[in-house]
Amino acid sequence: MAEEDGNDKDTPSGKAVDDKPARRRLDRRDVLLGLSTVPALGLFGYAWSKKHQYDQVQKTAASASKAATSANLSEINVALIGAGAQGQVLLDAMLRIPGLGFRAVCDIWKEYNQKRVVNTLKKFKFEVNGYEDHREMLDKEKQLDAVVIATPDFWHAPHTVDCLKAGKHVYCEKEMSNTLDGAKSMVLAARETGKLLQIGHQRRSHPRYQHCYEKLIQEAHLLGRIVTVNGQWNRAVSPDLGWPERYAIPGDRLKQYGFKSMEQFRNWRWFKGLGGGPVVDLGSHQIDIFNWFLGASPSHVMASGGNDYHDPATHEWYDTVMAIYEYETKAGKARAYYQTQTTNGSQGYFENFMGDQGTLVLSESEANNPGLLYRDPNAPAWDEWVQKGYVTEPKLQEKKAESEQAVLDVRESVSPDQHRVPIVLRDPYHQPHLQNFFDAVRGTAKLNCPAEIGYETAVTVLKVNEAIEAKQRLSFRPEEFRV
Ligand SMILES: NC(=O)c1ccc[n+]([C@@H]2O[C@H](COP(=O)([O-])OP(=O)(O)OC[C@H]3O[C@@H](n4cnc5c(N)ncnc54)[C@H](O)[C@@H]3O)[C@@H](O)[C@H]2O)c1
Secondary structure: OOOOOOOOOOOOOOOOOOOOOOOOOOHHHHHHHHHHOOOOHOHHHHHHHHHHHOOOOOEEEEOOOOOOHHOOOOOOOEEEEEEOOOHHHHHHHHHHOOOEEEEEOOOOOHHHHHHHHHHHHHOOOOOOEOOOOHHHHHHOOOOOOOOHHHHHHHHHHHHHHHHHHOOOOOEEEOOOOOOHHHHHHHHHHHHHHHOOOOOOOHHHHHHHHHHHHHHHHOOOOOOOOEEEOOOOOOOOOOOOOOHHHOOOOOOOOOOOOOOOOOOHHHHHHOOOOEOOHHHHHHHHHHHHHHHHOOOOEEEEEEEEEEOOOOOOOOOOOOEEEEEEEEEEOOOEEEEEEEEOOOOOOOEEEEEEEEOOOEEEOOOOOOOOOOOEEEEOOOOOOOHHHHHHOOOOOEEEOOOOOOOOOHHHHHHHHOOOEEEEEOOOOOOOOOHHHHHHHHHHHHOOOOOOOEEHHHHHHHHHHHHHHHHHHOOOOEEHHHHHHHH
């Protein structure tokens, strides 16, 4: 699973940073050789092990990277800013995409994350330089075409704006920014420079999400009118992230980059001014899907949240949030509930769209909630869509009493037929979105999550924290969603 945070336990390994092998293009054999020499990375492990558990009835191959080989592609020169947990995940996915040449890695944790990723890329035969300061990188690495940014949220705007102004295309992780001013400056910089800016809401490029939206909702109208939505990302209690003492960043460097201490540097998500807390970190992925599938931005939000479990001295943002959005969709009113909490992982994460003819439960995960549809007993038959392969054959739900002695009430509702969404992603979760970005850089695709969409999502999500503070139902003005 693409976790939102990770504790990097590996120590940086490999040869000295200035040991540069000859530069040449990466081919598939290099990738495999590289993989065999970096066992600690577990490049494929995190996604594959889960896929094997998935017992699907009918599989549709949905690989985003088609038959492209590096031989017929011009090389795109790429840099990574932010080589932490997510930088590593994105790199693992990018190493599977042909035609990319990695030239630079920028990370202020020089002695740990930067060193680890530079050494990894050298094992893949890239002549790559490490930088602490992104402006120095942009000054020296003139040949860069694109920059991938995976730094803490409060750095997204300065990093993105500087890269765009230096003439680079940018893939920037979500949440677009922790402030609306920051997000706005990113939209404007993309517009002014004419460079591409993709925001890392990777579900927008996920073939299962695209299938559900384009085929099941738009074309087949299997859900009928969507009236209610709910989604959640629940997590069990986890300890704060630590660091190996010998690799601690000196205090003056931390301060220079906006961090008060190593605790704050490692756990930036929980701090006001640096991240937005769990609802922004996790909710931004799923609330983005609410807007996408409903074809609308919300009109109102109300929310309740607080530090119900964690110590507010070390966890400034809310550990528990429950939010309700109201939408005026083309079909009528819809309400959406979103919950995130960090004390119990019950049922993990998913989105659930409920219409007057059917229900869709889906998630990015191939192991948990990868896509189930329930046809309402009164809805028209779905035979046509089963024959077309849009959904699987139904599994009939028989209502049974929990205990053999129990007697069921005859008025018990008939359970709806259960179908599956027959789309399996056989690549790491972020690969299709990165592939879409690099295809757009080559001029062969349109971005699936350009700056304007990232901005709409940022407006939608950041207002939850405001509503909690205000203890009021807040409204959105339609013009708020546009820059
Ligand atoms: N799309 C997804 O599924 C997903 C998943 C996880 C994280 N993310 C996003 O990725 C980003 C990074 O998250 P993470 O979990 O990797 O955090 P992290 O703390 O593990 O990594 C951040 C890295 O950025 C470096 N850094 C901090 N300030 C810097 C600066 N000014 N210049 C250069 N490097 C700097 C740090 O040293 C660290 O290596 C966040 O925006 C997060 O929301 C997205």
